[in-house]
Amino acid sequence: MIASCDLTFKYHNSEQELVFPDFNCPNGGRFLILGDSGSGKTTMLHLMCGLLNARTGKVEINGVNLQSLGTKNLDHFRGKNIGVIFQKAHFVQSLTIKENLYLPSMLTKSAITSGELNVRSDELLVRLRLDHKANSLPRDLSMGEQQRASIARAIIHKPKVIFADEPTSALDDKSTEAVMSLLEEEAQLVGASLIIVTHDQRLKSRYSDRVELKSIAR
Template identity: 35%
Template structure:
């Protein structure tokens, strides 16, 4: 059974008097514990598809069914609650809060997600996850002192510390060299499986496709192949 089902999804933008259709009837299902990669040329619609599926912008037509609920029929507050509780996000830039330490980044996410745990349980969750991503030794460091690869590891940990059902990753390795990119993708692969997460990733890097289960090629707002 799919975790999320996207049906006949369309997205239109108006540029002056000209209406442009970015997505032209997308149908896609994401399965549990699988990584699905969206690939295609710039302007093909892959990042637009990801952000709409994640509830970060509205669609023009179609439905996005998650947990039996159609996100396209929800108001902004209802979608915000789902994003906070059930979705995780990783982007090209880590978007870490500059004045929070590594471990404080994770505590903040747990608070936003509304996780009601004791202080001991919170500390255990954060400590174990930082160990898992190889960043426990930098728990008191601030983002400015971290390398690009370290920042992305923290961003990944922050994105899944609340145990989301879906991880949305938009070009998470684009700012990294090839070695660090592979390390990040290996980590996403491992955590997707062990934490029962479903992952949707946008990437231009063909080398990263060795770590995914499904490859969806997009062209001009359509799914070209899958």
């Protein structure tokens, strides 16, 4: 389970403090964090996956308080338990797509072995219709292919929680349905909780468990 409690955050160049609502999502559950541009939803995502440090409050994943972990332990924990799909795909342009899939697990010294990583990457590339692009550089992929590669990289280590930041913001209705079905299917296959952060009102009907960020600055 992932849960947050009494989270607040303040940027160094701002006098406003952001106060976030509490929430919890059970193992294997799905949760929507909805908010307009500038509402603080991406900040909340970064707090929940340990990329930012909260001013107060805590985030727990399966009983582990992220704020209690040092930098090294947090990196290791995130590499083992968390997958993040950012709004804009970030790849090392000099590495092939398959090498990019390996990179996060290698950098965080994930428990998955190199042999398991190779098998898992091949399986994902086939399932996401990217096997013909395994040895291609990121610049040789279409935007849709890069998006699927980002999903593969986020779930290759079978994380406990998957975060997706604005996965449908620039998509039409048909593409939105395809991407969301893919995300939900892949999360279910690895037994992960899925947290979607978005301003896309079309997704409200898919998620009964959700929180809307409004007037969180004080």
